[in-house]
Amino acid sequence: MIKGWYAVYYREMLIVRRRLPQMVPSMAVSPLLYMMAFGYAMGDQKIVEGHRYLEFLLPGLIAMSSMVQAFAIASEINISRFYWNIFEEFQAAPISRTAYALGEVLAGVTRAHLSVLIIIVMGLPFGVCLAYYNPLFWLGTILNSFVFSAMAVALAMVVKSHAEQGMLINFFITPMAFLGGTFFPLDNLPIWIRKPLEFLPLTHASNAIRASAFGQNPGYLPYVVLAVTGIVCFLVALNMVGRARD
């Protein structure tokens, strides 16, 4: 059923390899600006939840950046659908829609982890070195990127143009990036704002990644929420890939 997924993944990785010299600096720019603006400019010695603000911020940036980079696979799919017609090469190949979706989702997860590694390395000169050896930290980043990569594959099959893709990012990803517990603790928000935000997958990802990066056990709830959301998004993606045939 999943035979052929590696071919789809392999293609995406060839493109990543070719674009790596441009991708690495481009993935580093936003986190660097956030670290400088929110970390230093807001006061490096400010303590949030018992940690230096930069230490609090970095796991949030990891959650946000892995979400954004995983979701960016939607743009790659759209380019291959609308500009290069490469999607038809996959449609004409003897691979199932599960194989196609899995290959693309895992490519999104891989791209997301490239950005995670970049942020970890960038944190070092700022004096931020957290418990990256904690397997729960990596479980959080993997589940988070899986959720948004699967969501991206599903939405990429629905949108009809790049303009629609941009709208999805503006209305969905950007608000979540700022309100998913990345830059500040949600506890400071009024309850009527906080409660809906607690349902966002990025909020659970931020909580899990931050707690595990501080060497704490985040509990099973965020992982269950992310795993269930990921499975639902993947099933929706399978359905959408099947419907992409005219």
Place this chain on the structure above:
Amino acid sequence: MISNSAEQTSAEEVIKVAALAKRYGSLEALSGVFFKVFQGEIFAYLGPNGSGKTTTIRILTGLTRATSGDAWINGFHYEKQALDAKRQCGVVPQTINLDQELTVFDNLEIHRRLFGLSSESRRRIDLLLDYVGLLERRNATVRQLSGGMKRRLMIARAMVHEPVILFLDEPTVGLDPAIRRDIWALIKKVQADGVTVFLTTHYIEEAEFLADRIALLDRGEIVALDKPQTMMSALGEWAIDQVVHNRVVSSYFATHAEAGKHALEMENSYSIRRVNLEDAFLQMTGKKLL
């Protein structure tokens, strides 16, 4: 191959299509066509733009769902045994669908992996690149290739998995005449190597030169299906064109002598030429191909 599909087609039939139809809302793109394509032949689908040529190829290769009807590719049902059917097909679509920023080799290597071929089959990629005259451009990016080279690369890619049938959708559209002839020579070479070819075109000379049999398609219907020579000779061998009331009117004759004799009696200017497929299409549909 499962037994019920083997009952549907004989060994010689590589494609069997029965009552295949496609509707897009109120538009009937394909209205229940029937035809067979036999092993080793070049079968051409000739018709004007919008006649249903690409729709047929897209259905047979799994890119589009038919509204109704059946088709078998080398004995496999195109929908119920879709993955097996796809393994029989090499597809060269009308639009260039290569990964522009990857190399020539990478494009073929991705295809090899998509079809789940063994690592030994990697050697076939170089053989194929040599076959289409692109071995020296193996490590060039697709972006660096000319239009004709891209077409040849698409043909090579479609043949990586040694398909039984090669689908070519308007393979020479947009190419200059010299490069078009190179592609024709390549298609003949593919046929000589035992691959069945199904091609769509709206170029009369392309269909005449390449095809063993032709289906003339108009508004989603096959209006004629035969050998090109048979289609043309039904009208005669020679044609005289003359302008009457601002319209070109053609008359057909069995021999050049007959045509010449008729021409002597004509008052207006005229031209004598050989009958072609356009004449056959005009006779059957009342309109020109282009």
